[in-house]
Amino acid sequence: MHYRKDKYGRDLSILGYGCMRFTRNGGSIDLPKAEKELMKAYESGVNYFDTAYIYSGSEDALGRIVEKNGIRDKINIATKLPQYLITGKSAIDRYFNEQLSRLRTDYVDYYLMHMLTDIAMWEKLKALGIEDWIKEKKASGQIRSLGFSYHGNTENFIKILDDYDWDFCQIQYNYLDEMTQAGREGLHAAAKKGIPVIIMEPLRGGKLVNMLPKHAYEMISANERGWSPAEWGLRWLYNQPEVTVVLSGMNSEEMVEENCRIASEVEPGELQDKDLAFIDEIRQEIRSKEKVGCTGCRYCMPCPQGVDIPATFRCYNAMYTESKADGRKQFFQTVALTKEPAFASQCIECGKCEKHCPQSIPIREKLKEADKALRPFHYKITIGVARKFMFRKASK
Ligand code: SF4
Ligand code: SF4
Numbered sequence: 001m002h003y004r005k006d007k008y009g010r011d012l013s014i015l016g017y018g019c020m021r022f023t024r025n026g027g028s029i030d031l032p033k034a035e036k037e038l039m040k041a042y043e044s045g046v047n048y049f050d051t052a053y054i055y056s057g058s059e060d061a062l063g064r065i066v067e068k069n070g071i072r073d074k075i076n077i078a079t080k081l082p083q084y085l086i087t088g089k090s091a092i093d094r095y096f097n098e099q100l101s102r103l104r105t106d107y108v109d110y111y112l113m114h115m116l117t118d119i120a121m122w123e124k125l126k127a128l129g130i131e132d133w134i135k136e137k138k139a140s141g142q143i144r145s146l147g148f149s150y151h152g153n154t155e156n157f158i159k160i161l162d163d164y165d166w167d168f169c170q171i172q173y174n175y176l177d178e179m180t181q182a183g184r185e186g187l188h189a190a191a192k193k194g195i196p197v198i199i200m201e202p203l204r205g206g207k208l209v210n211m212l213p214k215h216a217y218e219m220i221s222a223n224e225r226g227w228s229p230a231e232w233g234l235r236w237l238y239n240q241p242e243v244t245v246v247l248s249g250m251n252s253e254e255m256v257e258e259n260c261r262i263a264s265e266v267e268p269g270e271l272q273d274k275d276l277a278f279i280d281e282i283r284q285e286i287r288s289k290e291k292v293g294c295t296g297c298r299y300c301m302p303c304p305q306g307v308d309i310p311a312t313f314r315c316y317n318a319m320y321t322e323s324k325a326d327g328r329k330q331f332f333q334t335v336a337l338t339k340e341p342a343f344a345s346q347c348i349e350c351g352k353c354e355k356h357c358p359q360s361i362p363i364r365e366k367l368k369e370a371d372k373a374l375r376p377f378h379y380k381i382t383i384g385v386a387r388k389f390m391f392r393k394a395s396k
Pocket of ligand 1: 348352354
C-alpha cells in the first residue's frame, strides 16, 4: 500500500474505504460480510474509512467492526455533519454526539461539512457560529482535522476553499469529471494551498465500469496493458500527485484485493502519453453518445443572466451517456441547489455566449432542449421545495 501525507504530515493510505456501499441484507447491513471485507482492506494497509450521518446504518456498522477488532487507534475515521439538516446551533452538537455514539468512539479523525454546493451553505453555518464550535472541538481533541465535501461548480469550490483554513477537502473527480464540479482546476487550487484532496466517485458510482459503451469495453480488452475498466479509472487518479486518497465503496473481497493491488503498484506520473491518449479515446467514445458536444471549456461564461451553461449541458448529456435519473441527479446537485439560480430558463437569448464557443454550439437552442429534458414539471416542483428548504433562514 502506498501512502500520501495529510496537511500535518500524517500518512494516509492512497486507497480509502467508502463505507456507504456495504452490502445489505434486506434493509440492514450484512455485518459479517462487511467486517470480512473491511478487515481485509485494513490488513492490506488501508487506514482511511469514510462514512456519513446519512449513510443508513453505516456509522453504526463501522463503529461495531472497529470496536470488535480493537483497531480504533490504528485507523482514521472520516464522517460528515449533515449541514443541510441544521437550522439551529444546538443541532450541531446533537448530530455530532450522536455520531460519536454510533461510531463508538470519542473522537473523529477527519470531520467534514457534508455536501456543500454553494458558498451560501458555508455562510449559513458561519452565521450559526460553526467556526467557534470547530475551534472548541479541535481544542478538546474531539475533531482532529476539519474539511468539507463538495458537489457544485468550480467557482463556488474556490470561494469555499479560500474562505477558511481547511485541513482537507473531498471532491467528486474521475476522468469524466475532469472539467466539471471542482474539477482539475479545483484539485490544483487545493493542492497549491497544501490542502489534501480526498476523491469520491472515482468511477462515477461504478458507471465507468458497468455502463461503458460496448465499443469502449472492446477497446479496453484489446489494450496491451491488460487493465480492467476500474483499473484505468483508478490509475488515472493516482497518476496525479495532487490526489491524496481515492475512496472506493468496496463490497466484495475481490474488489478489495484488486483495489489494494493497484494502490500498492501505482506511482504518480507513471502513465505514459500513450496511456493518457487512450483514456482520451475512451472518454471520446463515451461522449459520442452525448446530445451536445460541449467540452466544458467555459469560454461562454459568465452568462450575464447567471445561466450555468456548461453544467446544464453536462447533466443533459449524462441523461444519455449514463441514465435519465443520473443526469437529473447531477443537475439537482450542481445546478439546482446553488443560491443564485442558474437555470437555462433565465436565458434572454442575447447570444453573447455563442460568440465565444469554440465548438460553435447553438447554445440558445440547446439550452431550451436541455431544460425541457432536465426539468419536467414534477421536477420543477421538487426543486422549488428543495431550494426553499436549503436556503431557509437559520435560527441561532
Ligand atoms: S444567450 Fe442566454 S445563455 Fe447565452 S449569454 Fe445570453 S442570456 Fe446567457
Ligand atoms: S464555450 Fe461551448 S464548449 Fe465551451 S463550455 Fe461553453 S458551450 Fe461548452
